[in-house]
Amino acid sequence: MSPRRQLVLPxxxxxxxxxxxxxxxxxAPYNYAEQDRNLPFAPPSRIHFFxxxxxxxxxxxxxxxxxxxxxxxxxxxxxxxxxxxxxFSRGSDSKFAGTVATNLHLFGVKLPARISLMGTDSYGRDVxxxxxxxxxxxxLAGLLATALSLLGGTTLGALSGFxxxxxxxxxxxxxxxxxxxxWLYLLFAVRAFLPLHITPADAFLMIIAVIGFVGWAKPxxxxxxxxxxxxxxxxxxxxxxxxxxxxxxxxxxxxPQVSSVILxxxxxxxxxxxxxxxxxxxxxxxxxxxxxxxxxxxxxxQQYHVLVSCWWMFFPGVVLIPVFFSYSxxxxxxxxxxx
Amino acid sequence: MNAPLRQSLSQFIRRSWLPxxxxxxxxxxxxxxxxxSSSSGEQLLVTSGATGHYGGHLVVSLRSEPKTLxxxxxxxxSSREVIAQLTADLIHIDxxxxxxxxxxxxxxxxxxxxxxxxxxLRRGIHFSDGVVFDADDVLFSFKVYLDDKSNSPQRxxxxxxxxxxxxxxxxxxxxxxxxSQPYASAERLFDSVAILPRHLLEKSFQENKxxxxxxxxxxxxxxxxxxxxxxxxxxxxxxxxxxxNPYYWKIDRAGNRLPYLNDVTFLFVGNEDTEVMxxxxxxxxxxxxxxxxxxxxxxxxxxxxxxxxxxxPSLEYNFLLFNLNSQIPSASKELSHRQEWFRExxxxxxxxxxxxRDSMARIVYHGRATTIYxxxxxxxxxxxxxxxxxxxxxxxxxxELLRSAGxxxxxxxxxxxxxxxxxxxxxxxxxxxxxxxxxxxMIQQDLQEVGIRVQVIPLEFHAVLDRIFESHDxxxxxxxxxxxxxxxxxxxxxxxxxxxxxxxxxxGKGPSTPWEAEIDQLMKEQVSAVQFAQRKKLYxxxxxxxxxxxxxxxxxxxxxxxxxxxxxxxxxxxxxxPHTLWNSDELFLVGDQRxxxx
Numbered sequence: 038m039s040p041r042r043q044l045v046l047p048x049x050x051x052x053x054x055x056x057x058x059x060x061x062x063x064x065a066p067y068n069y070a071e072q073d074r075n076l077p078f079a080p081p082s083r084i085h086f087f088x089x090x091x092x093x094x095x096x097x098x099x100x101x102x103x104x105x106x107x108x109x110x111x112x113x114x115x116x117x118x119x120x121x122x123x124x125f126s127r128g129s130d131s132k133f134a135g136t137v138a139t140n141l142h143l144f145g146v147k148l149p150a151r152i153s154l155m156g157t158d159s160y161g162r163d164v165x166x167x168x169x170x171x172x173x174x175x176x177l178a179g180l181l182a183t184a185l186s187l188l189g190g191t192t193l194g195a196l197s198g199f200x201x202x203x204x205x206x207x208x209x210x211x212x213x214x215x216x217x218x219x220w221l222y223l224l225f226a227v228r229a230f231l232p233l234h235i236t237p238a239d240a241f242l243m244i245i246a247v248i249g250f251v252g253w254a255k256p257x258x259x260x261x262x263x264x265x266x267x268x269x270x271x272x273x274x275x276x277x278x279x280x281x282x283x284x285x286x287x288x289x290x291x292x293p294q295v296s297s298v299i300l301x302x303x304x305x306x307x308x309x310x311x312x313x314x315x316x317x318x319x320x321x322x323x324x325x326x327x328x329x330x331x332x333x334x335x336x337x338x339q340q341y342h343v344l345v346s347c348w349w350m351f352f353p354g355v356v357l358i359p360v361f362f363s364y365s366x367x368x369x370x371x372x373x374x375x376x
Numbered sequence: 377m378n379a380p381l382r383q384s385l386s387q388f389i390r391r392s393w394l395p396x397x398x399x400x401x402x403x404x405x406x407x408x409x410x411x412x413s414s415s416s417g418e419q420l421l422v423t424s425g426a427t428g429h430y431g432g433h434l435v436v437s438l439r440s441e442p443k444t445l446x447x448x449x450x451x452x453x454s455s456r457e458v459i460a461q462l463t464a465d466l467i468h469i470d471x472x473x474x475x476x477x478x479x480x481x482x483x484x485x486x487x488x489x490x491x492x493x494x495x496x497l498r499r500g501i502h503f504s505d506g507v508v509f510d511a512d513d514v515l516f517s518f519k520v521y522l523d524d525k526s527n528s529p530q531r532x533x534x535x536x537x538x539x540x541x542x543x544x545x546x547x548x549x550x551x552x553x554x555x556s557q558p559y560a561s562a563e564r565l566f567d568s569v570a571i572l573p574r575h576l577l578e579k580s581f582q583e584n585k586x587x588x589x590x591x592x593x594x595x596x597x598x599x600x601x602x603x604x605x606x607x608x609x610x611x612x613x614x615x616x617x618x619x620x621n622p623y624y625w626k627i628d629r630a631g632n633r634l635p636y637l638n639d640v641t642f643l644f645v646g647n648e649d650t651e652v653m654x655x656x657x658x659x660x661x662x663x664x665x666x667x668x669x670x671x672x673x674x675x676x677x678x679x680x681x682x683x684x685x686x687x688x689p690s691l692e693y694n695f696l697l698f699n700l701n702s703q704i705p706s707a708s709k710e711l712s713h714r715q716e717w718f719r720e721x722x723x724x725x726x727x728x729x730x731x732x733r734d735s736m737a738r739i740v741y742h743g744r745a746t747t748i749y750x751x752x753x754x755x756x757x758x759x760x761x762x763x764x765x766x767x768x769x770x771x772x773x774x775x776e777l778l779r780s781a782g783x784x785x786x787x788x789x790x791x792x793x794x795x796x797x798x799x800x801x802x803x804x805x806x807x808x809x810x811x812x813x814x815x816x817x818m819i820q821q822d823l824q825e826v827g828i829r830v831q832v833i834p835l836e837f838h839a840v841l842d843r844i845f846e847s848h849d850x851x852x853x854x855x856x857x858x859x860x861x862x863x864x865x866x867x868x869x870x871x872x873x874x875x876x877x878x879x880x881x882x883x884g885k886g887p888s889t890p891w892e893a894e895i896d897q898l899m900k901e902q903v904s905a906v907q908f909a910q911r912k913k914l915y916x917x918x919x920x921x922x923x924x925x926x927x928x929x930x931x932x933x934x935x936x937x938x939x940x941x942x943x944x945x946x947x948x949x950x951x952x953x954p955h956t957l958w959n960s961d962e963l964f965l966v967g968d969q970r971x972x973x974x
Contacts, residue, residue, distance in 0.1 A: 072821050074735040110672070110742070159739065159814060160821070236831070321807050326817050326832045340810055341649035342669035346676070 043370040047363035054360055058172035065166035066128060066145040066152055070327035073151060073161035076102065078110045078347050081156045089116045096121045101150040110346075120150035156349035158337060162327075168353055171329035174318075176360075178245055178330075179311035183303050185249025186310075190256030191299060195287060197257065198264030209261070212254035220251045224317060237324040244323060248313050256302050260295055267294045297371070304368030308361045315357070331357065418500040419482055421626045423634065425946040428964030430632070433639040434944070435660045436957065437651045441613065441644040445599060446590040447570035448520055448528045456568075457954055458642060461618055462504075463570030464602035464625075466495060466514065467563045471950045471958035474758070474862055476563045480509070480571055480602060480625075490558035490906055497549040502623035503573045504606035505597070511545045516574040518543050520581055527587070530569055536562070558904050560911055561863060573600045604635040604961035616642045626961055636945075636964035640957075647808075655682075655939060662956050663939035667811060668741040671937040683942045685949050689746045689755035690936040692858040694812065696731070696803070696819060696929040698724065700880040701848040702888050714801055714851055717793060722781035724926040729767065730774040730826050731819055737932045740814045744935040750919040751870070753933040755951050756862045761916040764923045774826050791827035800829035804843060804853040807834035815931060816854045845882065854931075855879070860953045864902055864915045871899050871918065880927045891925045943967055 057064055084097045098121040100114035126145035146152045155164040197208040227247050235243070267273060273290050281289075317323045318332025319339075326333075331353035337343050338350055442455040447463055450456055468479035478484075481495035501509050521530040522540045534541045539556035546552055555562060576598060580589045590599055596607040602625065605618035619639045626634045643660060645651050652670040655663045656677070666674075674684055698718040704711065717723045733747035746753070749767075752760050767773075782794045791799040803819065805812045813834050820830040835843075843850040857877075859866045869875040873887040873896050887893035895918055902914040922928075938949040938956055946962040949955050957963075 070821070072818075074732070074739055074818075077739045160817065161739075321834050326813075327820065337810075340669060341652055342667075342673045345673055 041374075043373070044367065047366040047370070050359055050363040051367070054172065054356075054363075055176060057169060058176055061169045061173055063141060064143050065163070065169040066126075066142050067163045067166045069162065069167045069170040069329050071162060071166075073157065075104065076112070076151065076153075076157050076161040077159050078343075079112050079153060079157045079161070080347075081154055081349055082152050083114070084122065084152075085119075088119060094119070094121070098122060099146055099150055099152050118150075120146040122146060122152065155352045156347070158334070158350065159343075164334065164349060164352060167329040167334055168331070168356065171331045171334055171353065172356070174241060174324055174328065174330040175311055175314050175332065178241065178248070178314035179307040179309075182245045182248040182252065182310040182313070183306045185245065186252030186306065187256050187299055187303060189249070189253035190302075191260050191295065193253060194257035194260030195264050195291070195295070198261035199268055199283065199287060199291070201265075205261070208257065212257050215251060215254035218251060220248070220313070221316065223247070223251060224313075225322065235325075237328040240324045244314060244317060248310050252306065252310070256299065256306070259298055259302060263295050263298050264291055267291045297374075301368050301371040304364050304371055308364040311357070311360065315353075418502075418625065419498045420501070420633075421478070421482070421498070423626050423628055423962055425628065425959065425962040427628045427630045427632070428636045428945045428962070429966075430636050430964075431638055432636075432965035433641060434637055434662065434960075434963065434965075435641045435643060436662045436664065437643045437645045437654055437660045439645065439647060439651060442592065442616065442642075444591055445594065445607065446587070447572065448526050448530075449587050451529055454644075457957070458616060458618070459570060460568065460603070460954060461605045461640060461957065461960055462599070462601040462603040462607065463572075465566055465569050466497075466571065467566040469564055469567040469861065469952070471952040471954075472948060474952060476561075476567070480514075481566075484563070490562075491555045493553040493555075493562065494546070495551050495553070497551065498625060499549050501602070501625040503575075503600040503602060504621040504623055505573070505576075505600035506623060507573065507575050507600070509571070509573075509602060510548050511551050512548075513571055513574045514551050515543065515545055516578060516581075517570070517572040520572060520577070520586065521569065523581075525584060533565060534569070536565075541565075558906060560865065560903055560906060564861065564863060564865070567861075571602055576600055605640055608639065614644060616644075618642070624961065628962070635961040637960070640960060661941045661944065664954065664956050666937050666939065668744040668934065668937065671744065671939075672742050674939055681942050682939060683947075684939045685937070686744060687936040687938065687949060687951055687955075689753050689933045690858070690951055691753055691755045691860075691862065691933075692856055693748055693751045693753055693933050694815060694854065694856040694931045695751070696727070696931060697844070697853045697855050697879055698929075699848060699850055699852065700888075700927065701883065702881060702885065703883050704848040706847070706849065711849070711851065713797065717799060717801075718852075720781050721925055722777045723783075724929065726774040726777040726781075726826065727823065727828075728926055728929045729770050729777065731822050731929070731931065732769045733931055734769070736815055736818055739818070740811050741932065741934050744937065745932045746935070748930045748933050750922045750930055751857070751867065751928070752915075752919055755933065755936070758862055759864060759912065759915055761919040763916065764919055769822075771825050778826065785827055789827045790829070798829065799827070800831070801851040802831040802833050804840050804850050805832065805834050806837035806840050808837055809856075811934075812854045812856065819854070844879065848882065858953075862952075864899070864911070864918075868899060868903070871895055889925075891921050892927075895921055 079102060082099045082102070084099055085094070086097055087093055098119040100116055101118065101120065102112040102114055105111045105113050122144055123146060124144050126142055127140050128142045128145045144152070151163070153163045153165060155168060158164055158167070193208050197205045224244070224247055227243070268291065273286055276286055276290060314323060314330065315332035315335065318330040319336045321333075321336060323330050323332055334350065334353045343350055438454045438457065440452070440454045442458050443452050444450050444455050445459060445462065447459050450459055465479050466481040467476050467484070469475070470477045480498055482498050484493055484495040486493055497511060497514065498509070503509055518534070518541070520526055521528045522534060531540070536555045536559045537557035541553050541555055543551055543553045559565070577586065577589060580586050592610055592612070596609070599607050604621055604624050604626075606621045607616070608619040609617040617639055620635055620637060624634055628634060643654065645654055648666060648670065651660070651663060652666060652674070654660050656674070671684065671686070674682060699711070699715060700718055737743060737745040737747055747766070750761070750764055754760060778791065783799065784792050786792055786798070793799055803816045805816045807813065813832065816832040820832050823830050840853060844853060844855070857870065869877045870879065872878065873881065873892045874884040876884070878884070881888060887896055898914045898918050902911045905911045905914065936951050936955060940947055940956065943966045945964040945966045946959060947956070948959060950958060952958070
């Protein structure tokens with residue numbers, strides 16, 4: 038496969054995931070915090086084409102479900118009434134692409150029936166909706182933290198490689214120090230020190246800041262290496278001879294060399310940082326309830342009874358697989374393309 | 377852990393062993409009559425359970441490793457659970473009938489003024505190392521417990537009306553205890569106060585080294601007690617094995633000396649989920665207590681060799697606690713402002729009315745829980761005030777209450793106080809307790825309906841305790857308290873405004889509201905009232921004040937759920953602690969179990 042075609046598949050895959058997450062309010066049939074206390078830990082809804090008489094319906098439908106008497110978490114379908122699946126239905130209020138208020142949803146069913154493609158959690162909240170909304174936190178955390186650490190890493194790495202000398206020595210020793218830091222424990226410590234009154238948004242930004250702050254060292258070392266070799270190239274030396282300023286040289290001749298390394302590095306770092314956020318939320322140190330993140334949805338699997346009887350709670354973990362795989366393909370393709 | 381917190385914890389644990397309730401004197405006499413003098417001159421106690429067979433062993437899990445085997449210093453639950461198997465008390469609370477029964481004291485009389493208790497001790501019985509027991513051991517034990525330097529949690533328990541109990545020896549098998557004032561059902565105080573062997577511990581007590589004796593590393597032959605079992609082996613981090621005490625002082629109806637089991641092994645497993653997995657895997661025989669989730673998993677499996685028991689409401693009460701502390705060392709302006717809402721009784725009533733307790737019982741505990749409106753749960757039928765109302769959830773009523781207290785709503789539905797500040801607060805829960813976190817998250821959703829924004833903050837459990845007991849730096853918390861006994865005396869530490877666990881306003885500065893003063897008065901009166909009817913009336917009033925003023929907003933009480941392998945004879949789990957091993961001396965293995973164990 039040509040490098041270009043190698044790039045297409047992961048990019049398309051990531052594009053779809055990110056678009057879905059961006060349009061969470063539209064794609065998710067329910068709000069992430071909406072509880073239906075009559076449906077705790079209900080398995081995914083069954084979507085029917087045939088009714089109990091065996092008659093085929095062109096428009097798929099679901100039945101309302103109720104908990105069987107005296108049997109908790111065992112649900113039966115009330116087949117008396119069918120609830121056809123409606124596309125572009127009106128439901129609970131949400132924000133389209135995070136900005137425009139709307140109550141339009143990609144699909145839904147009329148109340149009292151509910152459609153839960155991936156089952157419900159302990160409060161009867163729709164896991165599919167939470168997964169889509171949760172992707173905002175998890176994916177955005179990866180992107181922002183990567184941007185932050187690359188910004189720091191590139192700046193410090195370029196300075197270090199370009200000027201060398203004592204500056205280089207100081208920055209690189211510092212980088213080694215940061216590389217040796219056990220970041221997970223650092224995150225625990227920082228989270229424990231935070232004040233109690235931290236809103237989910239603040240907690241989210243804090244997590245990004247910490248992950249990004251700790252992560253600058255690795256890209257810095259890479260960038261330094263590239264800059265170090267680039268500044269000895271003939272055209273750079275020539276440019277310097279013609280009296281070009283440091284800034285001009287960096288911007289015009291050196292950064293184009295570095296950009297490929299940064300891109301490949303980004304494709305490597307993003308999944309790492311997504312995983313970092315998922316881990317923190319899994320352990321209950323991420324954004325607080327009721328705001329979902331993939332990690333916090335997975336977190337309920339720490340309870341034995343969920344682990345053994347609610348397989349649908351694994352969905353966020355399943356979604357992570359194509360995301361990580363795409364990023365890994367992307368980083369490989371980028372490396373091959375540029376090197 | 378810092379000292380005061382440790383103390384508070386010890387309070388919890390100690391109180392859970394503290395006695396209570398009305399005395400069945402007729403029962404006493406009946407038991408006393410059953411006492412049997414064997415040929416060797418031993419006055420043995422004849423039990424009423426089914427006659428079993430000797431042999432076999434039982435494996436039980438403990439969630440944490442015991443810290444010590446010393447009854448004088450132990451405060452943690454695991455240590456106390458093991459020590460209960462190794463030792464015996466003078467008067468015991470029968471866990472099934474919840475009444476007091478003779479133990480090492482085979483009978484006792486109370487003076488007419490209710491202050492003097494004269495006990496006749498069992499004659500000719502032996503400690504597990506074969507040394508004879510007599511009144512000197514009792515004298516020595518109480519000297520140790522009441523000694524200031526021992527730092528024993530039992531000391532507070534044995535202090536009545538500000539003065540420690542005094543005792544004197546009337547003869548080799550008779551002792552008299554004297555209280556400074558009449559104390560309702562004082563017999564219950566003696567439950568679980570282990571009698572120590574003077575011959576083994578007197579030296580270290582005199583040398584002031586008692587706290588360092590009977591640690592986990594002490595060789596088994598230096599530890600002896602009057603319990604059904606004695607220590608055989610301790611493997612750090614893994615297990616503790618107890619073996620049958622051949623000198624035990626109880627016999628069955630056929631005259632066989634108890635206990636039947638050869639040994640009992642305590643496995644240290646860490647947490648409830650591991651406990652359940654080990655039980656499922658057949659590694660343990662008894663599951664002392666489990667959550668409704670795990671109960672459902674086991675129920676679902678329908679295993680032939682497992683018996684599951686739902687014993688109905690337990691004595692544990694879960695509640696929402698508001699920070700009403702009047703003295704907070706480093707209170708922020710924000711917290712002080714929020715406390716103004718919390719102190720408004722209509723605000724608390726509105727919160728209570730807005731909470732959907734039924735859903736909590738259904739979702740968090742799979743229906744294996746009961747909604748409660750005071751701290752006395754339906755598990756405590758004797759003291760429950762049935763007159764306390766059980767209002768259904770009503771968001772409208774909550775709004776009405778808030779409106780009449782001067783709150784209003786912004787156009788987007790947010791609740792505002794009289795100064796126009798949006799009403800919001802945070803709820804702490806212990807992160808490891810998924811049930812309480814779940815309850816807090818449900819409260820979050822419920823209160824959103826009346827326009828209150830709530831944040832749920834799961835923290836490590838010790839951090840929660842530290843904030844509640846030490847720094848008082850919190851707004852609200854979802855907590856649970858258990859109690860080992862049904863008697864109101866077991867609740868003194870919580871309900872007296874000077875009590876160490878007076879959670880909502882700690883510091884022991886006395887009552888800060890008229891109703892707290894009234895509760896103080898009522899609780900003190902019930903301690904010295906001797907008639908049950910009188911005490912019940914006083915305690916009912918306490919519950920009514922609680923339901924009205926809501927210092928804590930009680931939510932639900934989980935059912936007590938236990939599991940065991942089938943084929944354990946005399947297995948009768950109960951609501952009182954310890955739920956399963958309280959009659960370990962009578963347990964035996966039947967049929968297949970016995971075969972398998974060989």
